[in-house]
Amino acid sequence: MDRPAQPFASVRPRRAVDAIIEQIRDRIQSNELKPGQKLPSERDLAEQLSVSRNTVREAIRMLEVSGLVTLKKGATGGAFLTNSNSAALSQNLIDGIALRQYNVKELIDVRMVLEQYIAAQACENASDEQIEELAALAQASRQAEDDVPEYEQRLDLHIEFHRKLSEMSHNGVAETLTGPLLEITRHFHLETGPTGGPETHETRQELVQALRERNPEAAKLALAKHFAALQSRLLVSHPD
Template sequence: MDYSAQPFAQVQPRRAVDAIMKQIRDRIQSNELRPGQKLPAERLLAEQMGVSRNTVREAIRMLEVSGLVTLKKGATGGAFLNDSNTAALSQNIRDGINLNQYDATDLIDVRLVLETYAVERACLHATDEEIDELAAIARQSKLAESSEPNYEQRLVLHMDFHRKLAAFAHNRVLEVLTEPLLEMTRQFHLKSGPAAGMETHELRARLVQEIQDRDPEAAKKILAEHFKALQDRLFAVTLHS
């Protein structure tokens, strides 16, 4: 591994862990460090930054907790930058819900804003093959409504439809933001329990058709209907809880 690039700067012993993390984050932000890249060895980082290897080790451990790096063992192991910290972001948001910082109504409102944008982008930028894939997931999800007794398995297909919708909008930031929101939605549905869902499948089929027709305004109206139905269900669950 070539570590001939500009060395890391020395840090002060006080709050050294935070300073190490900041330097690494700054280099990720500037694209000097990229996803999948291996960080320099603890020994080299410690020498460059003027701290102990234990201090470097603690900083790397904190970066692992935050979802920025993965630690691998073995001769070819070390600290590697993750492709995405979506999983950590998702967990942080769910922790916030558990602390009553968010509620499901807020979740639905934000998802409606993001997916309205996703639908418009998909109408304009999704390929025909991608729209066909979206349609196939919608059909599979509808079939599972009557053939799959495990509600959690049916939820996988529900979430996959919205995940693909975000992907086919061809906006990477949208994908990253959508993933934790879908995980939050899944947790909400698991908590509230199964409900009659054929209306969802009918709306979804209409939505796919409008995307196939490349009609963003019509697609956005159908999406709004879908989230209105979800909002009504949320109100009913809250009323009887």
């Protein structure tokens, strides 16, 4: 079982749950605890922290809600640090949109700024092989319009194109932020149904060509055209 090098420090019962969460967060930020690592058992943590197992259980439950910890059952189960907070962040944003804390225009505006930055970085950092892989995804997405009747499968190809583009920036923060935004975009498209047009594939070809030429301004222009069309389509179904 993976355990931190040093025992956890005992805490005051009055704020024990908060103190436990703070210690675990601190160790994540310092990389002492890493994604996928299993935390000590409830009993071990309770002994190290000088608190009850119920207190430990409550702290772990709150960490699970926040998306930092995943609970697994069985003999090899326990509390594991998640590999990514994207799913939890995506759900929080989707819930916020449902409560009208955000709207479609705000989503598209943020995506455009972020992905234009990503495209510019990809012009500098992506390998030729990665660019050709993106080109293949664009071609597969275009072909799927004729060959794949299931809309969700075609949508997944659209989303994968943008995920791949984010990887090509070689910027981990930008890639992490892109994931939840794409999940929300997918959520909207599943609600509205097919709304794409030929301009989607045309602007992707322009983007791929700009990447091949290592031309960041042309890449940003292609994305601006794409997002302008996307925003006009989504606003029809989500005017608020």
